[in-house]
Amino acid sequence: MAQDRFAPPHGAFTRSVPVRFSHCDPAGIVYFPHYFDMFNGLIEDWYAAELGYDFAGLVMGSRYGFPFVHIECDFKVPSRMGDVIDLTLLVERIGCSSLGILIICHRDGVERLRARMVTAMMSLETRQAVPLPDPLRDKLEAYRRRTNAE
Amino acid sequence: MAQDRFAPPHGAFTRSVPVRFSHCDPAGIVYFPHYFDMFNGLIEDWYAAELGYDFAGLVMGSRYGFPFVHIECDFKVPSRMGDVIDLTLLVERIGCSSLGILIICHRDGVERLRARMVTAMMSLETRQAVPLPDPLRDKLEAYRRRTNAE
Amino acid sequence: MAQDRFAPPHGAFTRSVPVRFSHCDPAGIVYFPHYFDMFNGLIEDWYAAELGYDFAGLVMGSRYGFPFVHIECDFKVPSRMGDVIDLTLLVERIGCSSLGILIICHRDGVERLRARMVTAMMSLETRQAVPLPDPLRDKLEAYRRRTNAE
Amino acid sequence: MAQDRFAPPHGAFTRSVPVRFSHCDPAGIVYFPHYFDMFNGLIEDWYAAELGYDFAGLVMGSRYGFPFVHIECDFKVPSRMGDVIDLTLLVERIGCSSLGILIICHRDGVERLRARMVTAMMSLETRQAVPLPDPLRDKLEAYRRRTNAE
Numbered sequence: 069m070a071q072d073r074f075a076p077p078h079g080a081f082t083r084s085v086p087v088r089f090s091h092c093d094p095a096g097i098v099y100f101p102h103y104f105d106m107f108n109g110l111i112e113d114w115y116a117a118e119l120g121y122d123f124a125g126l127v128m129g130s131r132y133g134f135p136f137v138h139i140e141c142d143f144k145v146p147s148r149m150g151d152v153i154d155l156t157l158l159v160e161r162i163g164c165s166s167l168g169i170l171i172i173c174h175r176d177g178v179e180r181l182r183a184r185m186v187t188a189m190m191s192l193e194t195r196q197a198v199p200l201p202d203p204l205r206d207k208l209e210a211y212r213r214r215t216n217a218e
Numbered sequence: 219m220a221q222d223r224f225a226p227p228h229g230a231f232t233r234s235v236p237v238r239f240s241h242c243d244p245a246g247i248v249y250f251p252h253y254f255d256m257f258n259g260l261i262e263d264w265y266a267a268e269l270g271y272d273f274a275g276l277v278m279g280s281r282y283g284f285p286f287v288h289i290e291c292d293f294k295v296p297s298r299m300g301d302v303i304d305l306t307l308l309v310e311r312i313g314c315s316s317l318g319i320l321i322i323c324h325r326d327g328v329e330r331l332r333a334r335m336v337t338a339m340m341s342l343e344t345r346q347a348v349p350l351p352d353p354l355r356d357k358l359e360a361y362r363r364r365t366n367a368e
Numbered sequence: 369m370a371q372d373r374f375a376p377p378h379g380a381f382t383r384s385v386p387v388r389f390s391h392c393d394p395a396g397i398v399y400f401p402h403y404f405d406m407f408n409g410l411i412e413d414w415y416a417a418e419l420g421y422d423f424a425g426l427v428m429g430s431r432y433g434f435p436f437v438h439i440e441c442d443f444k445v446p447s448r449m450g451d452v453i454d455l456t457l458l459v460e461r462i463g464c465s466s467l468g469i470l471i472i473c474h475r476d477g478v479e480r481l482r483a484r485m486v487t488a489m490m491s492l493e494t495r496q497a498v499p500l501p502d503p504l505r506d507k508l509e510a511y512r513r514r515t516n517a518e
Numbered sequence: 519m520a521q522d523r524f525a526p527p528h529g530a531f532t533r534s535v536p537v538r539f540s541h542c543d544p545a546g547i548v549y550f551p552h553y554f555d556m557f558n559g560l561i562e563d564w565y566a567a568e569l570g571y572d573f574a575g576l577v578m579g580s581r582y583g584f585p586f587v588h589i590e591c592d593f594k595v596p597s598r599m600g601d602v603i604d605l606t607l608l609v610e611r612i613g614c615s616s617l618g619i620l621i622i623c624h625r626d627g628v629e630r631l632r633a634r635m636v637t638a639m640m641s642l643e644t645r646q647a648v649p650l651p652d653p654l655r656d657k658l659e660a661y662r663r664r665t666n667a668e
Contacts, residue, residue, distance in 0.1 A: 150574025300424025
């Protein structure tokens with residue numbers, strides 16, 4: 069089967085994650101919900117490292133939530149215990165209160181998994197969607213521009 | 219916002235799941251990867267109850283794996299600790315070695331979440347896709363017919 | 369190795385849990401943190417079934433928390449995918465704001481795992497321990513009496 | 519309440535773990551089974567960093583398992599989203615096929631949690647305990663000596 073190649077755009081946020089014993093199932097590969105947990109952690113780290121926001125502060129302090137409203141994921145190559153996989157985050161779409169991100173899991177230039185995820189920003193008090201605040205929006209736009217997201 | 223209504227087709231496999239403390243995040247709603255874990259459990263129960271196959275036997279005995287190759291999910295209404303949600307499984311497509319299923323999470327006639335998930339059947343020994351065995355295929359076709367999957 | 373036998377006392381709260389694919393690790397047995405998750409679910413169900421308290425209401429409504437302060441666990445016989453294990457809950461000690469429970473995991477009369485767990489009752493507002501309310505204490509005492517906890 | 523102070527012995531293996539949104543429950547603190555998952559990851563990293571063993575290779579290659587046979591844990595100070603906690607691993611006892619380790623979770627010199635965990639080494643083929651191989655035992659002894667485990 070032809071493999072999909074992937075190289076992160078210059079400046080894209082990438083983190084390596086070791087595939088642990090606890091990620092793997094009796095078939096010896098990552099049990100798929102763990103990928104989504106890894107992605108959530110990646111997004112937290114990206115907020116801090118690239119957008120300058122403390123994710124914990126946004127949730128516990130400012131009482132914002134960022135629930136996912138849509139997820140699409142193609143699993144191409146399984147990962148096994150002991151692999152180290154790279155996760156790259158790109159911004160696809162910046163809506164009024166929604167944010168479309170793309171996460172690519174890859175290793176040695178081969179794409180293993182690709183996920184499109186849309187989050188909404190909401191108030192945990194009113195449980196209503198809130199527009200992305202301008203300072204956050206500016207950071208998101210800047211990240212998208214500098215990473216040439218697909 | 220208009221709500222999507224859902225009523226399971228006659229004969230469709232439905233299981234109720236209590237939303238537990240452990241499913242919920244600091245925002246008080248189900249942390250989304252847990253839904254995928256619930257879906258995996260639903261599929262296991264469906265194999266036993268509707269297809270007459272022991273999922274554990276297929277994996278540990280016959281050494282088959284059923285990795286997901288594609289997932290799409292729309293999250294419409296969040297669920298909170300103490301809710302009891304109903305999960306209904308329908309068959310969308312029966313391929314050579316792949317199976318497309320639809321899982322709808324609903325409560326009181328309102329759709330909360332809808333997922334399309336495609337699994338492949340593979341040998342854990344050769345790590346290659348294998349065609350769905352005829353007896354399993356017949357059971358899948360029969361289930362699809364009797365539930366009028368959308 | 370000699371096996372420990374276990375038979376639940378008359379009236380003890382017992383629930384069966386199927387060991388799922390997702391509970392198991394690459395060694396084919398339950399990955400141990402999942403047991404603690406099962407125990408937490410058992411405790412929720414026990415509050416509802418035996419004590420007449422809605423656990424979600426206690427946490428989300430009355431804003432009580434029940435953090436664990438001590439856990440001890442002996443793992444005796446591993447469990448594998450497809451096993452159905454029985455979990456029995458007994459009350460060991462009722463303190464001022466703490467509760468000592470014993471959970472035994474067993475199957476076919478053989479003890480597989482035994483855990484002693486102490487929870488404290490606290491206010492989520494003040495983050496201080498609170499005494500067990502009398503109605504709850506009465507229910508706990510009654511449960512302990514009728515199950516002759518060891 | 520008096521706090522327990524903790525300073526890792528010189529040379530002790532310590533890793534920092536960020537407390538993530540996904541670790542926390544509706545009460546806003548780490549849901550306790552996640553600590554055990556963190557400990558398992560810590561042990562894997564310790565095998566690689568301090569003992570020179572690839573944990574994945576031991577399990578998937580050499581077909582050894584390291585199930586826990588006993589766990590004791592005192593939870594002293596809860597951790598919240600956004601905290602960074604330090605986990606230190608010490609060796610308490612080296613048996614024939616068993617290994618007793620001590621994991622202390624701490625931050626800013628204050629002990630938050632202390633766990634004693636005993637693992638056994640077993641063959642995944644025969645499902646029997648196997649003696650710790652001498653090279654591994656030597657590494658364990660050396661680690662214990664150089665860290666002055668309590």
